[in-house]
Amino acid sequence: MFGNLSERLVETFKGLRAKGKLSAADIDSTLREIRRALLEADVALEVVKTFIAAVRERALGDEVSKALNPAQQVVQIVQEELIVILGGEARRIQFAKNPPTVIMLAGLQGSGKTTLAGKLALWLKEQGQTPLLVACDLQRPNAVNQLQVIGERVGVPVFAPEAGNGSGNPVNVAKDSIKHAKQKQFSVVIVDTAGRLGIDEELMKQANDIRKATDPDEVLFVIDSMIGQDAVNVAKAFEDGVGITGVVLTKLDGDARGGAALSVAQVTGKPILFSSTGEGMDAFEPFYPDRMASRILDMGDILTLIEQAQKSFDEQEAMVMAEKMAKDAFTLEDFLEQMQQIKKMGSIKNMLAMMPGAGKLKGQLDNIDEKEIAHTEAIIRAMTPKERRDPKILNGSRRLRIAKGSGMTVTDVNSLVNRFEQAAKMMKTMAKGGNPGIPGMPPGMGRAAMPKQNKGKAKKGKSGNPAKRAAEIAGIEPPKQGNSGSSFGLGG
Amino acid sequence: MFWRKKDKAATPAVEEVIVQEAEVIAEEVVVAPVEPTIIEELVVAEPTELVKVELPKRNLSKGFKAVFSRIKFDVENLDDLEDVLIQADFGVEAAEEIVAAVKVRAKKNGSKTEAELKAVLTELLTEKMSRTDAALNLDSGAQPYVILVVGVNGAGKTTTIGKLSNYLVEGGAKVTLGAADTFRAAAVEQLETWATRSNSEIVKPTVEGQDPAAVAYEAVEKAIANGSDVLIIDTAGRLQNKQGLMDELGKIRRVIEKQLPISEVLLVLDSTTGQNAMTQAKAFTEVAAVTGIALTKLDGSAKGGIVYAIQDQLNIPVKLVGVGEGIEDFGFFDAKEFAIGLVGEK
Numbered sequence: 001m002f003g004n005l006s007e008r009l010v011e012t013f014k015g016l017r018a019k020g021k022l023s024a025a026d027i028d029s030t031l032r033e034i035r036r037a038l039l040e041a042d043v044a045l046e047v048v049k050t051f052i053a054a055v056r057e058r059a060l061g062d063e064v065s066k067a068l069n070p071a072q073q074v075v076q077i078v079q080e081e082l083i084v085i086l087g088g089e090a091r092r093i094q095f096a097k098n099p100p101t102v103i104m105l106a107g108l109q110g111s112g113k114t115t116l117a118g119k120l121a122l123w124l125k126e127q128g129q130t131p132l133l134v135a136c137d138l139q140r141p142n143a144v145n146q147l148q149v150i151g152e153r154v155g156v157p158v159f160a161p162e163a164g165n166g167s168g169n170p171v172n173v174a175k176d177s178i179k180h181a182k183q184k185q186f187s188v189v190i191v192d193t194a195g196r197l198g199i200d201e202e203l204m205k206q207a208n209d210i211r212k213a214t215d216p217d218e219v220l221f222v223i224d225s226m227i228g229q230d231a232v233n234v235a236k237a238f239e240d241g242v243g244i245t246g247v248v249l250t251k252l253d254g255d256a257r258g259g260a261a262l263s264v265a266q267v268t269g270k271p272i273l274f275s276s277t278g279e280g281m282d283a284f285e286p287f288y289p290d291r292m293a294s295r296i297l298d299m300g301d302i303l304t305l306i307e308q309a310q311k312s313f314d315e316q317e318a319m320v321m322a323e324k325m326a327k328d329a330f331t332l333e334d335f336l337e338q339m340q341q342i343k344k345m346g347s348i349k350n351m352l353a354m355m356p357g358a359g360k361l362k363g364q365l366d367n368i369d370e371k372e373i374a375h376t377e378a379i380i381r382a383m384t385p386k387e388r389r390d391p392k393i394l395n396g397s398r399r400l401r402i403a404k405g406s407g408m409t410v411t412d413v414n415s416l417v418n419r420f421e422q423a424a425k426m427m428k429t430m431a432k433g434g435n436p437g438i439p440g441m442p443p444g445m446g447r448a449a450m451p452k453q454n455k456g457k458a459k460k461g462k463s464g465n466p467a468k469r470a471a472e473i474a475g476i477e478p479p480k481q482g483n484s485g486s487s488f489g490l491g492g
Numbered sequence: 493m494f495w496r497k498k499d500k501a502a503t504p505a506v507e508e509v510i511v512q513e514a515e516v517i518a519e520e521v522v523v524a525p526v527e528p529t530i531i532e533e534l535v536v537a538e539p540t541e542l543v544k545v546e547l548p549k550r551n552l553s554k555g556f557k558a559v560f561s562r563i564k565f566d567v568e569n570l571d572d573l574e575d576v577l578i579q580a581d582f583g584v585e586a587a588e589e590i591v592a593a594v595k596v597r598a599k600k601n602g603s604k605t606e607a608e609l610k611a612v613l614t615e616l617l618t619e620k621m622s623r624t625d626a627a628l629n630l631d632s633g634a635q636p637y638v639i640l641v642v643g644v645n646g647a648g649k650t651t652t653i654g655k656l657s658n659y660l661v662e663g664g665a666k667v668t669l670g671a672a673d674t675f676r677a678a679a680v681e682q683l684e685t686w687a688t689r690s691n692s693e694i695v696k697p698t699v700e701g702q703d704p705a706a707v708a709y710e711a712v713e714k715a716i717a718n719g720s721d722v723l724i725i726d727t728a729g730r731l732q733n734k735q736g737l738m739d740e741l742g743k744i745r746r747v748i749e750k751q752l753p754i755s756e757v758l759l760v761l762d763s764t765t766g767q768n769a770m771t772q773a774k775a776f777t778e779v780a781a782v783t784g785i786a787l788t789k790l791d792g793s794a795k796g797g798i799v800y801a802i803q804d805q806l807n808i809p810v811k812l813v814g815v816g817e818g819i820e821d822f823g824f825f826d827a828k829e830f831a832i833g834l835v836g837e838k
Binding site: 197237253 | 581645646675679684686732791
């Protein structure tokens with residue numbers, strides 16, 4: 001029926017060439033396709049409108065990446081923004097300080113609450129919890145029975161004092177279940193409630209009463225990933241009527257694009273915690289925003305393309321950088337640029353992986369603290385351009401000023417400058433064909449006297465300074481290179 | 493209405509007609525437009541064998557909610573109509589198409605005021621969605637009529653069956669239910685509850701997790717043996733991209749057809765479903781030859797606009813509409829009611 005977004009975007013890409021800045025026309029033609037794709041994925045119209053406006057604004061301000069054509073760049077921005085809305089990182093279940101932790105499930109009829117209750121119970125059980133399932137859906141014929149069967153399947157006890165089918169008071173059941181759980185020392189109570197319509201005030205009040213009676217730590221809103229435009233109304237109704245703390249997306253094993261995830265996340269501002277992905281009781285997993293973003297736009301292949309383009313671009317940059325290093329023209333400005341690039345890419349690992357000689361040290365890459373990049377960046381930004389180009393002019397008073405300006409200490413500044421010097425020199429050596437990754441290689445012959453002095457220090461562990469760490473990880477261990485006596489007499 | 497052979501319970505059928513007349517007067521006639529053609533056909537085909545059994549009338553205008561609460565509807569804002577239709581799940585393509593058609597017709601008719609434009613839209617939607625095959629296929633005389641009910645998980649299959657069964661029983665039909673959803677926990681029990689409520693027979697699996705095709709086969713045997721007018725077979729919810737489960741549905745269908753023709757394959761669609769409903773309709777039609785759609789949960793805030801595109805593109809009529817959890821909360825789809833309800837015009 002419809003070509004998918006990737007196909008249509010390829011059409012849009014034709015005829016577009018990279019320019020200095022994204023033109024409004026480039027952006028709009030791409031965004032028209034994106035808008036349509038989002039609507040076809042069932043993202044609510046109002047959410048689409050806000051979203052497109054935000055992307056447009058960001059795209060207009062962005063410098064064009066040399067690697068991507070304008071349309072590709074817009075797509076990349078869209079992908080990033082989608083992930084932001086869907087939640088950068090999946091939140092975990094909040095457990096109560098004093099057990100039992102109470103988790104209440106709410107949602108429309110047929111969204112998959114009862115099945116989900118079983119899956120959640122099994123998952124919690126596997127994590128060493130002792131869950132109790134509570135049958136508060138006394139509305140739907142045999143819902144209680146269904147929960148009992150499910151409880152049996154996953155080996156979790158079910159609290160079901162009422163037979164259901166329209167009789168019994170779910171609020172009382174909920175209240176009693178907490179007492180029961182405390183008595184029998186269950187660590188988690190999962191309350192299954194009746195499916196209700198957003199516009200049914202009576203049932204919504206009942207859900208609210210259950211909430212008040214149990215004071216749950218989590219109220220999970222269970223929503224079918226196939227839901228259409230109504231997702232917004234439903235989510236709002238549940239947010240206003242019951243108040244939710246998180247979202248669970250069900251039936252993700254189907255082929256619906258699941259735009260509802262975006263609508264719900266945007267409208268409620270609540271994180272999506274889990275996704276339910278199949279008939280089996282173990283078909284349950286934490287929610288992955290990046291996967292969902294790609295799924296909604298149905299453009300996995302385009303993203304791969306962009307990734308590849310980006311990668312080759314970075315390799316190109318790395319080559320230029322290596323050349324600079326070789327010519328001893330590597331300055332703090334370049335260093336800063338690298339930092340920014342690292343930040344843009346999201347991971348220092350990517351950057352380091354591209355640097356010569358770093359390949360074999362992949363294991364160590366995991367130890368990098370990304371936050372320290374920000375500190376380093378702050379220090380460099382507090383320098384004047386002249387200082388950045390020529391760190392040799394940094395005297396005591398300049399260093400003090402930089403420390404104050406960046407909110408760091410003089411020691412931090414010293415440390416950075418020192419490590420930068422080392423890194424620069426090592427890189428120079430490396431670029432000239434030395435192999436810094438191999439211990440014992442003496443590239444800086446003239447300074448052979450220094451290594452001993454440094455060895456002891458290096459053993460203390462990894463430097464707190466990212467630049468140094470980066471250098472270390474890249475296989476440029478200062479002691480072995482023997483050049484750590486900095487130009488300022490502060491290092492080593 | 494449905495048709496049954498004359499030699500069977502002819503007298504009660506006549507009574508039913510009388511009983512139902514009161515309701516006919518009280519409520520709006522829903523199925524009326526399609527009646528004449530059917531009668532003619534049948535009179536020609538089997539004039540002596542069949543007798544018409546009138547079924548209760550249902551009015552469900554409460555299920556169709558207006559979409560125009562937010563925008564001003566006039567000539568300048570006609571493009572906003574597209575947004576409104578998208579929000580009712582019509583889909584981008586159908587929405588664009590409808591707006592274009594409204595523009596053309598409004599220009600031709602010289603319609604300018606909000607009321608005039610709404611009339612144009614209502615007319616257009618009614619025309620596009622009216623069909624002659626929107627009634628249940630219960631007129632071939634090949635009893636028991638078999639209705640196979642299919643759909644994704646949680647669409648409302650079992651509830652729809654309960655309501656439909658109750659409705660047919662109220663109209664004097666003898667109904668048997670086949671519990672071929674042997675997968676979901678307590679699905680059989682749920683159907684059994686509905687069988688009790690609607691005074692119909694039920695055929696259950698003899699062992700837990702029995703092959704659903706086997707249950708369907710037994711249900712057909714039993715329905716023939718107990719002289720049922722209608723056999724409704726429930727199946728497990730399945731997502732349309734699960735090939736194995738879809739194949740299973742094909743098998744159920746073939747097994748039934750060994751003994752009886754299937755009169756109706758109803759695809760139950762949750763009206764809150766968005767564009768994926770189209771994919772569902774396509775996939776289920778492929779394996780199970782869907783003959784009609786039951787649109788459920790219209791009592792919520794969802795508009796179910798996707799059925800427009802489904803009728804249009806796949807040529808499958810919407811037949812039933814579900815509007816709540818009560819046994820009476822159901823009725824037949826009527827294009828005009830749908831259009832009027834949606835546009836909110838008196």
